[in-house]
Amino acid sequence: MLSYDELTSPERELWDAFPQGRRVDLRTGVPEDDCVTEGGQWDSARTVRAAVIVALLLGARAVQPGTVAGLRLAGARISGRLNLAGAQITYVLWLEDCWFEESVDLLGASTQTLVITGSWVPGIEADSACVEGNLDLRRSVVESLTSSPFNHVSTALSLSDARVTGGMFLNGARINAPGGWAIAAGGLVMEGGVFCQGGFVARGQIRLMEAQLPRGLHMRGARLECPGPRGVALSLDHAVASTLNLSDGFIADGTVRLRGAQVSDKATFEGAVLNGPSDGDGPALLGMLMQAVDFDFTLARPPSGTVDLRAAQVSYLHDNEHSWPDVVELDGFVYGSIKKVQSGERREATGRRESAASRVAWIRRSPGYSPQPYEQLANWYRTIGHDDDARRVLLAKQRHRRRSLSLSARLWGHLLDVTVGYGYRSWLAGVWLLVLTLLGTVSFGTHSPNPAQPGEGAPFQPLVYTLDLLIPIGGLGQRTAWYWTEGSLQWLAYLLIAFGWVLTTAVIAGVTRTLQKN
Structure with a gap:
């Protein structure tokens, strides 16, 4: 136990101020002398031992009833290790513009609002800690520890399985753990928001796997390296x-991973820059299985790495001309609406021809062939009433699928494409019927066929005969009344009958779709 006589002058001042929660300010007021990065040079007049702070927080100083005690210290050099592991702290700890000789240990501790602002700290260990209030590290510089007792990885700020009833404020902070974990907070429960804005910079990975963030993560303008x-x-x-x-x-220099993340409101990357890994071998965004209501992916420039949205689900997708890199994984991606952002205006991507073509090109950025992205896009076009664009998308799907088929299947696919557009361009069937009608009329008109029953039936009419061959339903009385002895014309008749079945069916299907739509 420390005695009052053993305390230095600044420590006595802190000891006396603690019961009333008064602030002790050891700053000189000269910016050059108060720079925390040079705190290691501060003399004994500005030095407070960590053991004194620990003693005060753990009840070494009596507190008078009717006062609000608290430890408030500014501009101090804190020597030794601030070891509060497992402690039950009932007072506010407020440290500003301080320089820490060693790391802060809050492993498993329970504390009130914790404020360490504008300070330089060689690591904060707060795994499994419980903070009843806010965790405020604004403008502080937190450097990496050599290792963490749990993960043996260089870590600057460790909050794994911690719980904070208020918010965490890292605005303007710099968290440095190059090659390690800047923030290790897997399983963190943060009842307030997490704010990493106002010039926040992290060097090293930020790990928030399975974190509970009911008030959100706010990183506007942050830089992650x-x-x-x-x-x-x-x-x-x-x-x-x-x-x-x-x-x-x-800005993210490295992958942003949202695998399996659930966002109940909005996930926005508006004006962001996703550079991806420096070697280009990896995704800029990994969003597999992500769920969000509103997904705004209107970036400032195209991502340097791939974008993986396989099996993700969003209600509203916003994109712009900078959203998509050369490779986009879209298999299983489900969305309810697409809004295109152009010149600052957000408009629903309409079903114009150029829009459908650009969306098909978007799907084609996905490696290999998968039918789901085409079906999803076509379904969206149908939902907004653009059936023509839906058919264009499904036609593009068949053409993409054709590349993966055998030679014979590809040849048959080309034939279906040219004749009826796989059934999605039924007007082609009408064109072919017109061409074949002209061909048959001219060919059959230059020769005379033989009557099936001489002296009976209507006279031979080349046009009517051709139509009778092409139209498989009903009959005009010409096909059964006449036959050919010349082989080439007989084979032409057979060919017209075969094409008639295919083309007429396509025309009927197209007309039926039109009537159903209306």
Whole structure:
């Protein structure tokens, strides 16, 4: 137990101020002398031992009834290790513009609002801690520990399985763990919002897997740097959040992982830059199985890596000309609406021909062939009443599928494409019927056929005879009344009958679709 006589002058001042929660300010007021990065040079007049802070927080100083005690200290050099692991702290700890000689240990601790702002700290260990209030690290610089007792990876801020009843404020902070974990917070339960804005910079991976963020993660304008091959800048795998705001100049040098994340409101990347891993071997965004109501992917420039949205589900998708890289994984991606952002205006992507073509090109960025992206896009076009564009998409699907078939199947596919557009361009059938009608009329008109029953039936009419061959339903009385002895014309008749079945069926199907639509 520390005695009052053993305390230095600044420690006595802190000791005396604690019962009333008064702030002790050791700053000189000269910016050059108060720079926390030079805190290691501060003399004994500005030095407070970590053991004194621990003693005060654990009840070494009596507190008078009717006062609100608290530890408030500014501009101090804190020597030794601030070890509060497992402690039950009932007072507010408020440290501003301080320099820490060693890391802060809050492993398993329970504390009130914790404020360490504008300070330099060589690591904060707060796994399984419970903060009844806010965790405020604004403008602080937190450097990496050599390792964490659980993961043996260099970590700057460790909050795995921690619980904070308020919010976490990292605005303007710099969290540095190059090659390691800037923030390790898997399983974090944050009842308030997480705010990493106002110049926030993280060097190293931010890990928030399975975190519970009911008030959202806000990283507007933040910069995340995780250089190196296959580096992951931000990992939110299976996290649950109300909002993900990665917008307005947000930059990620490394993969942003949202695998299995659930966002109950909006996930926005408006104006963001996703550079992906530095070696280009990996996705800029990995959003497999992600779920969001509103997904705004209107980036400032195209991502440097791939975008993987396989099996993701969103209600509203917003994109622009910068949203998609050369490779986009879309198999299983489900959306309810697409809105195109152009010149700052958000409009629903209409069913114009050029729009459908651009959307098909978007699907074609996905490697290999998968029918689901085409079916999903066609279904959306049908939902907004653009059946023609839906048929264009489904025709593009058949043409893409054809590439994966055998030679014979590809040849048959080309024939179906040219004649009836796989059934999605029924007007082609009408063109072919007209061409074949002209061909038959001219060919049959230059020769005389033989009557099936001489002296009976109507006279031979080349046009009517040709139509009788092409129309498989009913009959005009010409096909059964006349026959050919010349082989070439007989084979032409057979050919017209075969084409008639295919083309007439296509025309009827097209007319039926039109009537059903109307």
